Amino acid sequence: MATDGTCTAIYVHFPYCVRKCSYCDFSSRPVRRDQVPHDAYATAVLREWSLRSLLMKQPIRSISLYFGGGTPSLWSAASIGRVIEEISRSGSVPGDAIEITVECNPCSIDEAGIQMLRDVGVTRLSVGVQSLSAPRLEMLGRAHDATRALATLSAARRAGFAHVSADLIYGLPGESPAEAASEARAIAQSGPDHVSAYMLSVVPSTALGRAMRQGAVSPVDEAQAADSFIAVSDALVGLGYEHYEVSNFARTGCESKHNGWVWRGGSYVGLGAGAVGSMQLADGRVIRASNSADAQGYLEAMEACSAERLLEAGGVVQSLEVLDAETRMSERIMLGLRLAEGVDLDAVSAELGVEGWTRARQRAARELEVKGRLVREAGRARIPRHAWLWENDTAARML
Amino acid sequence: MPSPPSLIRNFSIIAHVDHGKSTLADRLLEVTGVLSERERVDQFLDRLPIERERGITIKSQTVRLPYKAADGTVYQLNLIDTPGHVDFHYEVRCALAACEGALLVVDATQGVEAQTLANAYSAIESNLEVIPVLNKTDLPSVDVEKTRREIEDVVGLSCADALEVSAKTGLGVGAILEALVSRVPSPKGDPSGPLRALVFDSWYDAYRGAMVMVRVVDGTLRKGQKIKMLATGSEYEVVDLGVMSPNATSVSELGTGEVGYVAANIRSVKDTGTGDTIVEASKTPPPALPGFRKVKPMVFAGIFPTDNADYDALRDALEKLHLNDPAFAFEPDTSEALGFGFRCGFLGLLHMEIVQERLERDYDLDLISTAPSVMYRVHLLDGTVVEVENPARVPPAHKVEHIEEPLSRVVIHTPSAYVGAVLTLCEERRGVQKSISYSSTDRVIITYELPLAEILFDFHDRLKSVSRGYASMDYEVIGFGTSDLVKIDILVNGEPLDALAVIVHKDKSFTRGRDLCVKLKELIPRQQFEVAVQAAIGSRVVARVNVKAVRKDVIAKCYGGDISRKRKLLEKQKKGKRRMKQVGSVEIPQDAFLAILKVDN
Numbered sequence A: 001m002a003t004d005g006t007c008t009a010i011y012v013h014f015p016y017c018v019r020k021c022s023y024c025d026f027s028s029r030p031v032r033r034d035q036v037p038h039d040a041y042a043t044a045v046l047r048e049w050s051l052r053s054l055l056m057k058q059p060i061r062s063i064s065l066y067f068g069g070g071t072p073s074l075w076s077a078a079s080i081g082r083v084i085e086e087i088s089r090s091g092s093v094p095g096d097a098i099e100i101t102v103e104c105n106p107c108s109i110d111e112a113g114i115q116m117l118r119d120v121g122v123t124r125l126s127v128g129v130q131s132l133s134a135p136r137l138e139m140l141g142r143a144h145d146a147t148r149a150l151a152t153l154s155a156a157r158r159a160g161f162a163h164v165s166a167d168l169i170y171g172l173p174g175e176s177p178a179e180a181a182s183e184a185r186a187i188a189q190s191g192p193d194h195v196s197a198y199m200l201s202v203v204p205s206t207a208l209g210r211a212m213r214q215g216a217v218s219p220v221d222e223a224q225a226a227d228s229f230i231a232v233s234d235a236l237v238g239l240g241y242e243h244y245e246v247s248n249f250a251r252t253g254c255e256s257k258h259n260g261w262v263w264r265g266g267s268y269v270g271l272g273a274g275a276v277g278s279m280q281l282a283d284g285r286v287i288r289a290s291n292s293a294d295a296q297g298y299l300e301a302m303e304a305c306s307a308e309r310l311l312e313a314g315g316v317v318q319s320l321e322v323l324d325a326e327t328r329m330s331e332r333i334m335l336g337l338r339l340a341e342g343v344d345l346d347a348v349s350a351e352l353g354v355e356g357w358t359r360a361r362q363r364a365a366r367e368l369e370v371k372g373r374l375v376r377e378a379g380r381a382r383i384p385r386h387a388w389l390w391e392n393d394t395a396a397r398m399l
Numbered sequence B: 001m002p003s004p005p006s007l008i009r010n011f012s013i014i015a016h017v018d019h020g021k022s023t024l025a026d027r028l029l030e031v032t033g034v035l036s037e038r039e040r041v042d043q044f045l046d047r048l049p050i051e052r053e054r055g056i057t058i059k060s061q062t063v064r065l066p067y068k069a070a071d072g073t074v075y076q077l078n079l080i081d082t083p084g085h086v087d088f089h090y091e092v093r094c095a096l097a098a099c100e101g102a103l104l105v106v107d108a109t110q111g112v113e114a115q116t117l118a119n120a121y122s123a124i125e126s127n128l129e130v131i132p133v134l135n136k137t138d139l140p141s142v143d144v145e146k147t148r149r150e151i152e153d154v155v156g157l158s159c160a161d162a163l164e165v166s167a168k169t170g171l172g173v174g175a176i177l178e179a180l181v182s183r184v185p186s187p188k189g190d191p192s193g194p195l196r197a198l199v200f201d202s203w204y205d206a207y208r209g210a211m212v213m214v215r216v217v218d219g220t221l222r223k224g225q226k227i228k229m230l231a232t233g234s235e236y237e238v239v240d241l242g243v244m245s246p247n248a249t250s251v252s253e254l255g256t257g258e259v260g261y262v263a264a265n266i267r268s269v270k271d272t273g274t275g276d277t278i279v280e281a282s283k284t285p286p287p288a289l290p291g292f293r294k295v296k297p298m299v300f301a302g303i304f305p306t307d308n309a310d311y312d313a314l315r316d317a318l319e320k321l322h323l324n325d326p327a328f329a330f331e332p333d334t335s336e337a338l339g340f341g342f343r344c345g346f347l348g349l350l351h352m353e354i355v356q357e358r359l360e361r362d363y364d365l366d367l368i369s370t371a372p373s374v375m376y377r378v379h380l381l382d383g384t385v386v387e388v389e390n391p392a393r394v395p396p397a398h399k400v401e402h403i404e405e406p407l408s409r410v411v412i413h414t415p416s417a418y419v420g421a422v423l424t425l426c427e428e429r430r431g432v433q434k435s436i437s438y439s440s441t442d443r444v445i446i447t448y449e450l451p452l453a454e455i456l457f458d459f460h461d462r463l464k465s466v467s468r469g470y471a472s473m474d475y476e477v478i479g480f481g482t483s484d485l486v487k488i489d490i491l492v493n494g495e496p497l498d499a500l501a502v503i504v505h506k507d508k509s510f511t512r513g514r515d516l517c518v519k520l521k522e523l524i525p526r527q528q529f530e531v532a533v534q535a536a537i538g539s540r541v542v543a544r545v546n547v548k549a550v551r552k553d554v555i556a557k558c559y560g561g562d563i564s565r566k567r568k569l570l571e572k573q574k575k576g577k578r579r580m581k582q583v584g585s586v587e588i589p590q591d592a593f594l595a596i597l598k599v600d601n
């Protein structure tokens, strides 16, 4: 998929949560529900959007708008609606409806709230179910129970969203592969057309990481987690989902358009505190900009920001990288190998103007093929489902 | 015009590492105006980066210093630089043979150390006038009296006229120059006799071919002259002659006693053996100068490209290195495990490290090197004797009558507090004590005979660690001796991995085998499948470990915000793979091939 067009995905990061989950290392800070700066944050995001659009290759055509977090379902539907309306105004691809996703946490939204999101134009809801077992939800530090999570899924269906996705975390300490698979099945039965199933990764700096170090929580068993990966995949594939990315499953035609775009190398604008974007500038260069995670600093900086400031690292923008063609090739391989379809190195090579199947990559591919970890079909390389378990190592060899 | 021999002084500076040889050389260049303060590069004589890092000089860099003495006469001083490391004994001797005098630099805060003694003895054996120079007298911790006593008692040199200097501040450097003029004899030689010049160094120049550094012993060497190298018999025409001062300057002739370089369209440094004699081609040759011998490598290791496709690039790089360093030998080798590569011979361990570093640094090659080994003389039951320099090639035990291995004499200088630890180390390494004596109340000189192979197994590092860095050593190979040796084979997933085979003494074979397995378990990363590592002596497995399989290596989330981080992580992971060799279905990192060196006793 071409990145040198002017199509783009837009990611809006909402950096607040009511409380921090034990495993979370995302950019989010706890906030009291009545202190969420609904309007101010929307104003700041829209300000950033207007400045970023000045830097980008024109005309801009948005293909998706994704509200992630943090907990964007804490944000008022009115503010979300304002952002949707302004951004949609700047243009989309004619005849192709823009996908608008909001991530929501079952404990921060009720049926009325869900309906309001639908009313302001949201087309897809992604619900953080995470687990259906009470002790495991507690271990994860989630404030909701299984009933509430499943209710949120059905409410979303009732409200008429075109697409509903559910998040599941498996591979938790003490969880067997059979248990992981049965949770996946139970979630699927509540009707989402998309499931994101994540193997738990414990980040040392999180509350869960600390608990594990102190021995309060037993460590993850590597073999069990690996078996759970296969068990969850088998369960969902058995129910008719396609395992289309390492951690994502969808009914036919119900892939996340936003993420699919990013994984295939499409450009995406990141807006908000802690957001990351990768976009093509008017002069053709592709940059990746990461905004500082400081939400308060973001609100203040946006009051007097300029387009030029967004091209300097050190202020609102914490880091800035210019991505050369080789780097982009590496990323396309790394992301493409996480997709069931793989990556067509010849096509990417033609697009970026750098060699795809270098001698080193051909050699690496041959060695991986022997071990059953890679399949080559003409210019395309892909990892078979069971071999995704070694995806890091495989991608590193193919970089 | 050549100087008359009476106005020439040829000398070297000899010292233990870090005692100030390079600093003093710099100061001499500066004081004689050869190198102005402004254009001075720190330690001019130590140019090569690796040498600079390690603080040693490997390739001689010789300079002519014009010096106007206190008596008003201008003398030609030739500073002949000698390699500063034990691996280059022979080269040091050749360079000393080109001199009449030597400055023995001793750091007076440290006193006499192993290489002080070894170098001083070489100089005395070469009949040089040795002038003791007590250096670093600017430091508060200096102990001039003690150092004088040590030089007198241990080296056996009178210190009545020893010079006290600071190479750093320049204090006393003038007195050194005067001492060179008054105490070092002028070159003897016969200016009217047939030409004889001693080759004491050579290097490869990309434009002019092999260049040699010579000391004219008799007669005169002229541009255009037809010359002959006695050892090889090859003849050449002198295309250019010159001296370094410090940059190359052409001269039309070099007279008796003078030192300079010769360019003669010599294709390879191989044809310019250090120690060889240059004579005039047309005449009946005079007898060769004494002392020439072909240097023989003592330490051997396999060098293989990580990627077999780099074989040609590796061969080219080895050939280029060999041009400048004929002491380094290589020949094609194949290993079942490592594929096509080369078996390389080195003068010693340091020489080996230098070559390996150059290959990787200057030629950007990813290499796998096997653990260093010595050459074994294997006496077979059928009466034949084979020389084997690769443990994997040692014939099976049932065909072997006995095996001889190289022995070395090691001289260790240590503060008395560490004598016990040093003796224990030498005993563990199958050493035979030869002598032990005090050089002063708190310094001891220990002499041992040790199998050279034991020195290769990390001996120097162990010596440093048991003596907290205070002990110093020097070693020399003295011959061969019979030992009860066995081969340990390492099997990976049941297949013997030839490049990991080692020869060890029978008494230690079980512990070495076990320790080696344990070390390999640490060094071989977990892979997709379980890896079994076994040590076997003959058909008997003496140790076994398993490297557990990796079940998962995957990151669950990789969204827009994670991409850069993950890419950087993978790039790092990929770098780590560059030093791995695929052996069958198992990947073995470079470190594993050197595991035997890391096995602590």
Ligand SMILES: Nc1nc2c(ncn2[C@@H]2O[C@H](COP(=O)(O)OP(=O)(O)O)[C@@H](O)[C@H]2O)c(=O)[nH]1
Pocket (backbone or CB within 6 Å): B015, B016, B017, B018, B019, B020, B021, B022, B023, B024, B055, B056, B135, B136, B137, B138, B139, B165, B166, B167, B168, B169
């Ligand atoms: N204070 C002091 N330091 C010195 C003197 N001579 C050499 N050094 C230092 O001792 C170290 C080793 O000197 P160097 O000339 O490289 O020793 P080499 O290994 O014998 O060539 C360097 O850090 C020098 O700066 C001196 O006279 N006084």
Ligand code: SF4
Pocket (backbone or CB within 6 Å): A016, A017, A019, A020, A021, A024, A025, A026, A027, A028, A069, A070, A071, A105
């Ligand atoms: S809701 Fe999401 S972002 Fe917020 S703390 Fe939990 S895991 Fe982190």
